[in-house]
Structure formats: structure tokens, C-alpha cells
Amino acid sequence: MALKAYDLTGRSALVTGAASGIGRASALLLAAAGATVHCADRDEQGLHETTALITEAGGAARPHPLDVTDRSRLAEAVAAAGRVDILAAVAGIMHRSTVLETRDEDLDRVLAVNFKGVLYACQEAARAMIAAGTPGSIVTMASGAVDAAHAGLLCYSAAKAAVVQLTRTLATELGPHSIRVNAVAPGWIRTPMTDRHDATLRHRTEAAMAGASPLGRVGEPEDIAHAVLHLASDASAFTTGQILRPNGGVLMPW
Ligand code: NAI
Numbered sequence: 001m002a003l004k005a006y007d008l009t010g011r012s013a014l015v016t017g018a019a020s021g022i023g024r025a026s027a028l029l030l031a032a033a034g035a036t037v038h039c040a041d042r043d044e045q046g047l048h049e050t051t052a053l054i055t056e057a058g059g060a061a062r063p064h065p066l067d068v069t070d071r072s073r074l075a076e077a078v079a080a081a082g083r084v085d086i087l088a089a090v091a092g093i094m095h096r097s098t099v100l101e102t103r104d105e106d107l108d109r110v111l112a113v114n115f116k117g118v119l120y121a122c123q124e125a126a127r128a129m130i131a132a133g134t135p136g137s138i139v140t141m142a143s144g145a146v147d148a149a150h151a152g153l154l155c156y157s158a159a160k161a162a163v164v165q166l167t168r169t170l171a172t173e174l175g176p177h178s179i180r181v182n183a184v185a186p187g188w189i190r191t192p193m194t195d196r197h198d199a200t201l202r203h204r205t206e207a208a209m210a211g212a213s214p215l216g217r218v219g220e221p222e223d224i225a226h227a228v229l230h231l232a233s234d235a236s237a238f239t240t241g242q243i244l245r246p247n248g249g250v251l252m253p254w
Helices: 021-032 044-056 071-081 104-132 154-177 199-212 221-232
Strands: 012-016 036-041 060-065 086-089 136-141 179-184
Touching: 012 021, 012 071, 012 104, 021 036, 021 044, 021 060, 021 086, 021 221, 036 044, 036 071, 044 060, 060 071, 071 104, 086 104, 086 221, 104 136, 104 154, 104 179, 136 154, 136 221, 154 179, 179 221
Parallel strands: 012 036, 012 086, 036 060, 086 136, 136 179
Antiparallel strands: none
């Protein structure tokens, strides 16, 4: 086997959530490894910033403004891409409410974006990969929230737990097509999503997570992008159905 692990030259990657945070960092890193990156997000301004950053760095990127809850738009993006060798399904939203305060519309929205949005992207990308008859890699974005119970995070953690089961199930179904499917379950990462937490919670959680990590810090988007790159590339050719936990070694929930 050739040992050019992170060379994605000639590959085409679709990254959802590419306008911000982990999705943007993943798009930049996949492009730096040589992939043509199809950047999808509902935030058009952020999307164009990401594609501009990639282009300025000498990479290849195309913007696809879309909402991941709209399956037909995802299908159009896959068709426009022409081929998809790599999918990084990163788009997601945070929602906080106790179980007793949770409204139907909260649950429906979080499941629609964080679970169905990932499901639709996986379905559309996998169909294109199977039709092309080429190997593929799908990377989904779960969360450390799947490993423990956190007050106020039912909708979010239930959707992410569903992403884990989607990942494992798809890995069994797509393996015969040489398509690998893995999830990344990050710990606390400094992104616009965590910045949007109310200040008290953010400072308390950041301090607790950094303190619980043997590395003594919380994560940066690039820490997760490297995990995505590893799972997207041939370096992980024998890895499928796995949950990779880049969380600074935090073993206990906060
Ligand atoms: P972020 O808020 O910086 O980025 C999320 C991106 O997803 C944004 O660009 C947003 O516009 C896009 N998005 C949201 N809903 C969308 C929709 N319906 N259609 C299209 N695009 C949509 O957040 P961050 O932190 O980069 O999160 C990325 C992923 O990582 C999410 O799935 C999140 O749940 C997950 N994650 C984040 C952690 C963290 O500590 N930041 C920890 C564990 C998981």
C-alpha cells in the first residue's frame, strides 16, 4: 500500500456546516490535502468566506448554499459536484432545555437538523458513491454528549446518539461497497456554537473541561478537522463503524 496517507488529490469532498467552526476548519484541511471541497451551509456569507479562504490558499472549493433539512437541495449539491468521494456531515445546532421544558417544536427542529440532516446527506452521498463504483468515506459529527447524561441537553444528545447508530448501521450496509462510515465525537471545542452559550455556562464549562483534560485545555476547530482528515483519507482504510473521540482525554462528563 502506498504511504501517502493524507494525499486527497483528485478526490471530491462534500462538507456540510462549512461556513463556521469545525466544518470550516475541516473544509480548509481537506482542501489543503488536495481535495476539491464542496462547501454546504445555510449561512451564505460564511460559506463564501470559507470558499474564499480555500481559494486564496490555492485550493479548490465551490459553495452550495442550502439547508440540510431539505433533501432535494442536498441531492442537487451532490449532482452539481459530479462525484463525491468524501462526505463530512458536520452541520448542527445546539439547543438547551430541561426535559420538562422541552416543546415538541424544539425536539422536531433539533432532530431535523442534527439527525435527519445527517441522514439525508449520507443517503445522497452514498447513492452517488455506489453509482460511481468508487470507494468512499463518510464522516459524521456526533458529540461527547452521547457518552453521558447532561442536564438540559436531551434534544441535542438524543439526536447525536441517533447519529452514532446511523453511523454504525451505515458502516455495516456500505462496507460491501468499499464505503467507510465513521463518526467524530468531539469534546468541548471553541467555536461560534460554544461562544453562543451564555457567558456563565461557557466559562464554567470551559474551565471544567480544560481541568478534566490531561492536556489541560479545551479543543480548537483544527483539532477536530485533523480527526476528520484522518477518517476521510486512506490512512484509515481499515477503520469503519468507529467513533473517534478527540476530547483532550476527558474521561468523565462535566
Ligand atoms: P458552528 O455553529 O460554529 O457551525 C455549525 C454550522 O452548521 C454553521 O455554519 C451553521 O450555519 C450550519 N448549520 C446549522 N444548521 C444548518 C442547516 N439546517 N443547514 C445547513 N447548515 C446548517 O458549530 P460547531 O461548533 O462548528 O459545530 C459543528 C458540529 O460539531 C455540530 O454538529 C456540533 O453539534 C458538533 N459538535 C460541536 C462541539 C463543540 O464543542 N463546538 C462539540 C461536539 C460536537
